[in-house]
Amino acid sequence: MSAVPFFEIEQIKRTGQFNMDSDHFHETYEIYYLLAGERYYYINNRIYALQVGDLLFINKNQLHRTTSKGTSNHERILINFDDLFIQSVVEMVVNRLPLFQGESFLLRPSVHEQGRIVDLLYMMLREQQEDSLWSTPYLQALLLQLLIILGRIREEKPEPVLPEDNETQRRVYGIIEYLNTYFAEKLTLEGIAENFFISATYLCRIFKKTTGFTVIEYINYVRIREAQALLRDTNWKVTKIAEQTGFDSIAHFGRVFKQITKRSPLQYRKQNRPE
Known part of the structure; x- marks a missing residue:
């Protein structure tokens, strides 16, 4: 029996203090986008302070956890996907885009870039909820668009967003x-x-x-x-x-x-x- 490609996108809005207590590393890639509020994000042995519009790309098997920062309310969109889900475009995505070549990282997109990213994220959410004909290839196409945008942002802004350092x-x-x-x-x-x-x-x-x-x-x-x-x-x-x-x-x-x-x-x- 062949393995089934994995893709999941979810939007969650939380009120009150929330600290992540689920599994803290996994064999899927993760994209975390903060829609509202503030968060601390522990990843790859460092702590990042996330603000609205920040996006984290988390590589496979890297330990991570979010905790509260500032105001207790926050809203985020989270994507998880595996190699099999993007297998048809692995050569292009994994071998050419810089996203998959090293450590996890934090991006701070411009307002214009945030708009394009949020549009794609909401399209993915709708497609997953509706589960229409040819939903998987459509989600793959949307994810590829998002990954290319992230790769461009990272190439154009080579200076990384630095972790917290007190x-x-x-x-x-x-x-x-x-x-x-x-x-x-x-x-x-x-x-x-x-x-x-x-x-x-x-x-x-x-x-x-x-x-x-x-x-x-x-x-x-x-x-x-x-x-x-x-x-x-x-x-x-x-x-x-x-x-x-x-x-x-x-x-x-x-x-x-x-x-x-x-x-x-x-x-x-x-x-x-x-x-």
Whole structure:
């Protein structure tokens, strides 16, 4: 049975404080467009302050989360799609457009550019809701238009929108780099805090406030992301992968893996290994 291409677009308006608590990395591309309000967005080890009209392109398997900033109300449009959905134009899109060649990034389009982007987003929303004849190729054509516009904006504005960078955030960035480097080792809150000459309580507070994750959540996501790569790319036994990614037991590894990916390690390997 062949895989089904995946595309989803949704518009959500939220009132009151909201911090994202769903899965925080996935094997689809994501486009996040802020229609109203303000948000903090943690992505790729940095924090961005989003304003109305900002657009984030998030690459596959990159850890991310949004949290509240300023006014509690916000409205956004979110697109998720996979490689299979754009397979017919992969050579043009993935191999030529700069969007897919590196890290995730934030764009700040002009008012005119915002208008064109919002028009395309609403056309996608209507098409998905109506589910008319030839809906999939029509959505593919709309997505291709959007990706080309984003590629042009990025080429014309080579200076990136920089992440937030105050003293506390710089300290958290250092902690993130440390965790990304030493995730496979036996880590404790006390040991991490001691390495940065702060208390464990202070470590937990600034990390959660800055990224939206607890320290333990973050370590688990980094470990599971590495485990996914090993399950896809090696023939190692699951027990060895658990050891190599810092888990103290196969039971703990299996429990955390299923909590994050909604599959067991063996199910993930079966679904993601080439035949």
